Amino acid sequence: MGSSNREPVLSLRTDGWLQKPALGFGSLLQIPDKIQNSLKVHFGRFLKKNGFGGGSEAEMLPMQVQGTCTTVAPEVRLDKQLQAWKNNPSWSDEPPEIKVTVPQGSLCNLNLKFKAGLPPDAVYNIIIDPENKRVFKNIKEVISRKVVLDEGPRQIVEVEQAAIWRFLWWSGVLSVHVFVDQNRTNHTVKFKQGRTGFMKKFEGSWKIEPLFVDKEACHPLDPCTLEEYDSCTNGTGRVGSSITLDQLIEPAMVPPPPFSWYLRGITTRTTEMLVNDLIAETARLRGLANNAIDKQYVEGKCDTSRDHLTEECNDIKERWRQRRKTGRHGNSLRLTAQG
Template sequence: MGMIALQVTVPKGSLCNLHLKLKVGLPPDAIYNIVIDPENKRVFKNIKEVISRRVLVDEGPRQLVEVEQAAIWRFLWWSGTISVHVLVDQNREDHTLKFKQLRTGFMEKFEGCWKVEPLFVDEQLCHPFKPKTLDEYNSCTGGKGRVGSILSLEQLVQPAILPPPPLSWYLRGITARTTEMLISDLVAEAASIRGNASAANSSQTSETSENTSNGNTLQAFDVKERWRHRRNAPRRRNNRELSR
């Protein structure tokens, strides 16, 4: 839906500070589901393995999770695997995900925040009124306005010892490239979900028109439910294959 806008700054004493923002063609809740999914290894190719995942606090929409992953990085002809051990504070109410490194080693600091905000695609339908909330947007568009997302990331990477150039340049390039790969995978997953949703809507529209004469109506699933159904489909196929 939008190009990736990635800016890299170099604060004194750190390797880099990444600022990223892009538009994605799915509602915030659907995007957030992809980001916080414990099994998102299937989406993000740079996650080699989830070593451990432990929920420390569960308050419904907000969770505090300790996660350790083996992450793959690639840059030019170099590649490798690093362990990432972070504390994740995820809050569905404002669609934020804050992470901070727990165990220092090569990295003195590795922290940041993901945020997903609603994008009112058909905001012009509300003119001259400018909606500020999803409820206001639904009200002025009669519930027909399309909703996308604005995804942003702030990430600070600070090594215990900052290497001199050109090694610091390579590490900075690896960090930026790894983030770009992560976002590209997320955008591809969003496009796949959106395509499946469009196909499901077309099918439901056809079925609804056929059943109208019988007084039957079909209730459309929301994007979140379709995404869950799609995510669980491979598991159901594997279970059927094992039972044969």
């Protein structure tokens, strides 16, 4: 048999005690995979922190840990992460957290935070997709799109699109011209208005960060990177996304109260619908339709396409009419009973 299968040799020391064999990298092979992976990750951190790098066994561990990410193409990594979601699609979508502030001279600054059950690369692909009007229902059409700068993972794109707007009894289509700085390396999308028009200032950013959904499987470890998470879950851990949308809106003329309050509410509602459209798309890609999100999507579609109501829209509007009618009758009956 080969030397790799022999038992370690024990020898007697001069004082009569048994001499233990040296603990080298080969002895790690006798440790279960999960513990071995954990030791590799922590040993790699220790070596980096303390500046070790002599070139022998000490360098082999961090090199192997790093190799798991540097040798895998982004497309292959995304396919692997999506497969983990197919194997375990369980996820509960939650509405976004919304914070509204009013900087001096602006209509509002919106900050939305939410989570999605898809990896950052998949969410990023939805946001930068030139045909994403099929996802975001407030985009009527993309008038023009031009790549100004292309540096591989990072691009600057000039986009002009027609957005649907509604205010009080009026509605129409608004042309928005923006420059979009999209960077796949850190999964950020920054946008800023180019030509001014109805909007004096329209800018903001998307930020997508990885969310380790199954990190409990790594306990007592707390993975800090995708490589560590992938290692301690043996490649089966699901990766979700923690998303932040920050948006500043300043019209050419800010209307006085109470119109500014009403317009601010409509703007907040429109941005919330945009986020819900994104969440609905992530649910569709997972293969699981979320009833609450689907309902919001249909209601939003009915609001923005009033001239072309589908059967689904009519059903929802009819249900709301019945609910309001029942509510009025219920109030009348309660008042009669109290009288």
